[in-house]
Amino acid sequence: MKGFTATLVATAGLLFSGIASAKITEPVTVKGNAFFVGNNRFYIRGVDYQPGGSSNLADSLSNTTVCKRDISYMKDLGLNTLRVYTVDNSANHDECMDLLSEAGIYLILDVNTPKFSISRDFPVASYNEVYLQHVFATIDAFSKYTNTLGFFAANEVINAANSTRAATIVKALIRDMRKYIGKHSSRPIPVGYSAADVAENRREMAHYLNCGSDDARSDFFAFNDYSWCGASSFVQSGWDKKVENYTDYSIPLFLSEFGCIDVKPRIFNEVKALYSTQMTGVFSGGLVYEFTQEPNNYGLVQINGDNVTTLTDYDNLKKQYSSTNNPSGDGNYQEGLPPSDCPARTSSWEAFNTLPDLPSAASTYMNNGAGKPQGTNGASSQFVPQNQKDYKLPGESGAPAPSSSGSAVNSGDKKKGGAAGGMAGLAVGSLWMGTVVGLGTIAGAMLLF
Numbered sequence: 097m098k099g100f101t102a103t104l105v106a107t108a109g110l111l112f113s114g115i116a117s118a119k120i121t122e123p124v125t126v127k128g129n130a131f132f133v134g135n136n137r138f139y140i141r142g143v144d145y146q147p148g149g150s151s152n153l154a155d156s157l158s159n160t161t162v163c164k165r166d167i168s169y170m171k172d173l174g175l176n177t178l179r180v181y182t183v184d185n186s187a188n189h190d191e192c193m194d195l196l197s198e199a200g201i202y203l204i205l206d207v208n209t210p211k212f213s214i215s216r217d218f219p220v221a222s223y224n225e226v227y228l229q230h231v232f233a234t235i236d237a238f239s240k241y242t243n244t245l246g247f248f249a250a251n252e253v254i255n256a257a258n259s260t261r262a263a264t265i266v267k268a269l270i271r272d273m274r275k276y277i278g279k280h281s282s283r284p285i286p287v288g289y290s291a292a293d294v295a296e297n298r299r300e301m302a303h304y305l306n307c308g309s310d311d312a313r314s315d316f317f318a319f320n321d322y323s324w325c326g327a328s329s330f331v332q333s334g335w336d337k338k339v340e341n342y343t344d345y346s347i348p349l350f351l352s353e354f355g356c357i358d359v360k361p362r363i364f365n366e367v368k369a370l371y372s373t374q375m376t377g378v379f380s381g382g383l384v385y386e387f388t389q390e391p392n393n394y395g396l397v398q399i400n401g402d403n404v405t406t407l408t409d410y411d412n413l414k415k416q417y418s419s420t421n422n423p424s425g426d427g428n429y430q431e432g433l434p435p436s437d438c439p440a441r442t443s444s445w446e447a448f449n450t451l452p453d454l455p456s457a458a459s460t461y462m463n464n465g466a467g468k469p470q471g472t473n474g475a476s477s478q479f480v481p482q483n484q485k486d487y488k489l490p491g492e493s494g495a496p497a498p499s500s501s502g503s504a505v506n507s508g509d510k511k512k513g514g515a516a517g518g519m520a521g522l523a524v525g526s527l528w529m530g531t532v533v534g535l536g537t538i539a540g541a542m543l544l545f
């Protein structure tokens with residue numbers, strides 16, 4: 097652990113404010129299987145940002161003290177993108193979004209919170225008007241910022257064969273979000289999904305979200321990947337196979353989390369591969385997990401009150417970024433690839449290709465706007481039907497018997513110490529489960545996280 101202290105932060109802050117700011121004026125757009133800003137290919141050089149860890153639900157983008165403290169480091173690191181896992185949609189984010197813009201940083205935002213997310217066990221029940229109001233209001237809160245790159249509709253909901261049915265709801269939600277953006281935002285904003293680092297189902301999920309009619313297809317796909325550990329290589333990590341497998345994938349693809357910690361300190365030599373033409377024809381960069389040091393030990397910086405201390409991983413990542421240019425030209429992106437074929441339903445892939453309609457009670461939000469954001473408090477939208485069975489999906493004859501247990505579901509997430517729980521829709525680190533399990537009851541129905 098080494099690095100600079102508060103004094104230097106203050107100096108850096110002054111320095112940055114003295115420089116003519118290059119505020120972001122153009123949004124990121126999707127063309128073929130890549131992102132662009134204007135005519136230039138855009139590669140995500142990002143980090144996952146959840147100071148306080150997943151156990152702390154503080155909205156760091158509404159706390160200017162926090163974002164100011166961190167942004168000069170993000171700029172120093174050479175980032176152009178942040179992923180934030182949860183926000184309070186009723187808070188004001190103007191100042192932090194503005195500071196990010198001045199630092200040349202875009203935001204990819206997960207639209208879920210612990211109380212407002214898709215339930216893995218009762219996905220159809222959790223797809224209701226209370227939830228959709230929350231999601232649409234979150235879109236309203238962020239669509240006005242030019243540096244909102246995109247939205248994750250959900251994160252790691254599908255983690256095993258028995259949760260693949262929930263993919264139907266994820267896809268319906270993506271369709272609804274895209275339609276809402278089309279009606280209520282002044283510009284298109286890409287919507288996609290972040291898949292867990294589990295080999296089974298990931299391929300099906302990628303193709304499922306990119307198949308069928310255009311209005312229901314995802315704008316991008318991302319997955320979490322912890323397979324490049326230590327001084328690995330393109331071939332040893334298996335990233336070569338991933339490039340091969342997604343060569344014909346027609347929408348942008350990137351790593352929503354990477355940075356295995358089996359070998360510490362991390363040297364991040366995967367950065368060289370990720371931004372080389374070995375990969376850029378198929379992948380558009382990725383997000384390092386994660387900016388701040390939390391109990392699961394993935395941090396680049398250590399936060400102590402107002403003080404930020406950079407760790408060795410920070411220095412190593414910074415070195416890699418600064419010595420790794422993007423490929424010249426367009427990096428061999430591809431345009432005009434056909435959408436994917438929908439995967440067939442099998443015993444290990446239970447998603448339906450016919451999606452449920454938007455719940456009728458949510459159509460007022462779709463048509464007239466979401467109205468007042470409800471924030472992160474109040475009752476959860478994730479209620480469970482009285483009979484402990486999920487509602488049926490179109491085409492489903494008998495609803496499968498859902499789990500009657502409210503205990504954590506093992507997600508299969510390969511992050512060490514970051515076992516995500518059953519709180520589908522959110523990235524949950526090790527602590528979050530402990531905090532939210534047994535959060536409360538609604539009308540006698542157990543909340544299943």
Ligand SMILES: *[C@@H]1O[C@H](CO)[C@@H](O)[C@H](O)[C@H]1NC(C)=O
Nearest residue numbers: 154158159160161162401402
């Ligand atoms: C902002 O974050 C700081 C540091 O975590 C905290 O002390 C402060 O209470 C937060 N402010 C608000 C308004 O939440």
Ligand SMILES: *[C@@H]1O[C@H](CO)[C@@H](O)[C@H](O)[C@H]1NC(C)=O
Nearest residue numbers: 216217258259498499505506
């Ligand atoms: C899936 O399997 C896990 C582990 O066996 C279990 O805890 C969970 O409740 C199951 N989920 C569904 C939707 O059946």
Ligand SMILES: *[C@@H]1O[C@H](CO)[C@@H](O)[C@H](O)[C@H]1NC(C)=O
Nearest residue numbers: 295299334335337338340341
């Ligand atoms: C690539 O695709 C093949 C065939 O579908 C699959 O068996 C394999 O696991 C995939 N490999 C990777 C690294 O995704």
Ligand SMILES: *[C@@H]1O[C@H](CO)[C@@H](O)[C@H](O)[C@H]1NC(C)=O
Nearest residue numbers: 101102103400401402403404
């Ligand atoms: C922050 O750094 C300053 C200057 O080095 C030091 O005096 C202060 O105790 C530190 N604060 C915390 C909370 O570590």
